[in-house]
Amino acid sequence: xxxxxxxxxxxxxxxxxxxxxxxxxxxxxxxxxxxxxxxxxxxxxxxxxxxxxxxxxxxxxxxxxxxxxxxxxxxxxxxxxxxxxxxxxxxxxxxxxxxxxxxxxxxxxxxxxxxxxxxxxxxxxxxxxxxxxxxxxxxxxxxxxxxxxxxxxxxxxxxxxxxxxxxxxxxxxxxxxxxxxxxxxxxxxxxxxxxxxxxxxxxxxxxxxxxxxxxxxxxxxxxxxxxxxxxxxxxxxxxxxxxxxxxxxxxxxxxxxxxxxxxxxxxxxxxxxxxxxxxxxxxxxxxxxxxxxxxxxxxxxxxxxxxxxxxxxxxxxxxxxxxxxxx
Amino acid sequence: xxxxxxxxxxxxxxxxxxxxxxxxxxxxxxxxxxxxxxxxxxxxxxxxxxxxxxxxxxxxxxxxxxxxxxxxxxxxxxxxxxxxxxxxxxxxxxxxxxxxxxxxxxxxxxxxxxxxxxxxxxxxxxxxxxxxxxxxxxxxxxxxxxxxxxxxxxxxxxxxxxxxxxxxxxxxxxxxxxxxxxxxxxxxxxxxxxxxxxxxxxxxxxxxxxxxxxxxxxxxxxxxxxxxxxxxxxxxxxxxxxxxxxxxxxxxxxxxxxxxxxxxxxxxxxxxxxxxxxxxxxxxxxxxxxxxxxxxxxxxxxxxxxx
Numbered sequence: 281x282x283x284x285x286x287x288x289x290x291x292x293x294x295x296x297x298x299x300x301x302x303x304x305x306x307x308x309x310x311x312x313x314x315x316x317x318x319x320x321x322x323x324x325x326x327x328x329x330x331x332x333x334x335x336x337x338x339x340x341x342x343x344x345x346x347x348x349x350x351x352x353x354x355x356x357x358x359x360x361x362x363x364x365x366x367x368x369x370x371x372x373x374x375x376x377x378x379x380x381x382x383x384x385x386x387x388x389x390x391x392x393x394x395x396x397x398x399x400x401x402x403x404x405x406x407x408x409x410x411x412x413x414x415x416x417x418x419x420x421x422x423x424x425x426x427x428x429x430x431x432x433x434x435x436x437x438x439x440x441x442x443x444x445x446x447x448x449x450x451x452x453x454x455x456x457x458x459x460x461x462x463x464x465x466x467x468x469x470x471x472x473x474x475x476x477x478x479x480x481x482x483x484x485x486x487x488x489x490x491x492x493x494x495x496x497x498x499x500x501x502x503x504x505x506x507x508x509x510x511x512x513x514x515x516x517x518x519x520x521x522x523x524x525x526x527x528x529x530x531x532x533x534x535x536x537x538x539x540x541x542x543x544x545x546x547x548x549x550x551x552x553x554x555x556x557x558x559x560x561x562x563x564x565x566x567x568x569x570x571x572x573x574x575x576x577x578x579x580x581x582x583x584x585x586x587x588x589x590x591x592x593x594x595x596x597x598x599x600x601x602x603x604x605x606x607x
Numbered sequence: 608x609x610x611x612x613x614x615x616x617x618x619x620x621x622x623x624x625x626x627x628x629x630x631x632x633x634x635x636x637x638x639x640x641x642x643x644x645x646x647x648x649x650x651x652x653x654x655x656x657x658x659x660x661x662x663x664x665x666x667x668x669x670x671x672x673x674x675x676x677x678x679x680x681x682x683x684x685x686x687x688x689x690x691x692x693x694x695x696x697x698x699x700x701x702x703x704x705x706x707x708x709x710x711x712x713x714x715x716x717x718x719x720x721x722x723x724x725x726x727x728x729x730x731x732x733x734x735x736x737x738x739x740x741x742x743x744x745x746x747x748x749x750x751x752x753x754x755x756x757x758x759x760x761x762x763x764x765x766x767x768x769x770x771x772x773x774x775x776x777x778x779x780x781x782x783x784x785x786x787x788x789x790x791x792x793x794x795x796x797x798x799x800x801x802x803x804x805x806x807x808x809x810x811x812x813x814x815x816x817x818x819x820x821x822x823x824x825x826x827x828x829x830x831x832x833x834x835x836x837x838x839x840x841x842x843x844x845x846x847x848x849x850x851x852x853x854x855x856x857x858x859x860x861x862x863x864x865x866x867x868x869x870x871x872x873x874x875x876x877x878x879x880x881x882x883x884x885x886x887x888x889x890x891x892x893x894x895x896x897x898x899x900x901x902x903x904x905x906x907x908x909x910x911x912x913x914x
Binding site for chain 2: 377385450
């Protein structure tokens with residue numbers, strides 16, 4: 281990577297106490313988000329992408345959660361070494377979060393304008409009157425018509441797409457260096473998804489903020505991302521620029537993902553699903569977690585967990601056999 | 608909450624009130640005639656007849672009802688047979704004692720329940736939560752007359768700190784308030800705790816934290832207002848129960864409230880007092896329900912009916 285990083289996650293380990301025992305959600309996750317970069321974090325449910333985001337935002341409830349090791353460096357500072365108040369003061373200001381289901385992510389009993397203006401109030405960035413004025417300006421900026429009147433309305437009076445616009449307004453209010461978007465389009469209709477993607481791209485272009493885009497939508501990755509980090513069972517298995525990722529995925533899981541996408545140029549019957557079920561986090565297989573469904577698995581995969589290795593091409597992959605593929 | 612909504616509620620309430628009054632009017636007359644209670648045992652039929660005629664009890668019941676309605680329209684609720692005073696005076700002397708007692712009990716109970724419930728919800732299944740949950744369940748389950756009697760036994764009889772019964776200086780309030788406190792407190796702690804746990808796990812709480820809001824702000828501004836809605840429903844229910852008079856407790860402590868008055872009026876066949884009392888309590892309950900609706904609309908924009 282050539283650009284300096286905004287966020288560097290280094291060997292992050294997070295686990296949760298459950299009734300079935302301690303579950304490791306993240307088993308040493310490492311990746312970085314470069315300045316002005318859109319990084320997609322791709323993975324299935326339970327792969328640890330949202331836990332990663334929550335760790336950055338200090339949203340892991342401890343207990344039942346526990347951060348067992350690693351570092352999250354943001355602007356050179358290890359967030360995990362900060363005390364809770366200092367960490368909190370960065371959230372919303374220097375790094376912000378956009379949630380999946382915006383309607384339920386907004387507080388139902390406060391007007392949306394108030395909720396946007398609250399960001400300024402929390403961080404002492406503006407007095408009451410100018411915070412409200414900024415809120416209306418932000419609502420205009422994210423494309424909400426009649427923003428001045430609508431600022432006094434409540435979340436239930438807005439559509440899902442409009443609520444997501446309000447979330448985005450909140451996230452960009454204090455011009456953060458990093459915006460984490462946790463499946464920002466999953467809860468929306470397809471046409472609205474396209475509008476929100478457009479808005480996110482505009483926001484990125486205008487603000488220059490880095491975006492960490494958490495998703496399982498390959499289409500969204502292709503549309504927005506500069507680089508892709510693929511997660512599987514709480515580990516990063518591939519880290520690649522977006523063009524080469526789609527052209528030539530390195531990790532067998534990433535290959536499986538791309539092969540299981542419907543493609544109009546391949547015709548019917550060409551879908552190749554990944555066999556088996558997602559791994560049970562309470563009973564991960566020894567070695568590589570993707571070993572059971574992997575077509576290339578050998579005895580070595582069971583004995584030795586493959587580390588995330590940087591290849592000469594600048595990409596990284598966690599598979600014993602990836603060298604052969606990386607031409 | 609618009610005026611039309613208020614008027615609609617008001618008119619519904621009048622219909623309900625009308626039905627209630629017909630029912631009460633008929634039912635109290637089924638309990639028997641006051642004539643037997645008021646005349647000596649050796650009174651003859653002529654004397655009984657004379658009193659019944661004087662009280663208007665010989666007329667057909669619809670005539671009596673019409674007369675009562677006509678009196679009400681002149682704001683005359685009739686004379687109390689037993690007290691020989693206007694029934695309205697008797698009722699309005701007793702009602703404030705009950706309402707005041709209920710307001711103090713519910714006010715203290717709600718405040719304590721919000722604090723205890725919110726703290727318990729902050730760390731579910733933590734030490735404080737376990738103690739608070741057990742205590743509140745116990746408080747909600749122990750019969751209040753038993754608490755009252757035990758209170759009298761310990762604090763009035765054994766220790767002599769508090770009067771056993773009656774109405775007067777603040778010391779007379781301690782035992783009745785303490786006795787009645789436990790049930791609303793216990794019920795409301797459970798409600799607030801549950802509602803706060805739900806609210807604190809809601810996605811909008813994550814949003815508030817992601818915005819950088821401190822714990823205090825998250826709990827008291829973002830979560831509590833959402834958690835208050837179920838509490839208001841239940842507190843309204845408790846208020847209605849208290850407004851009708853806490854007959855047993857008023858009897859145990861000799862509290863001159865509406866509950867005791869009504870029981871006495873039934874026993875004394877004091878029709879005018881009974882009718883006036885029920886009418887007054889019904890109006891209070893109507894007012895409580897309106898207040899709950901207003902509180903709901905004030906807290907939750909989603910239940911505001913008209914813009």
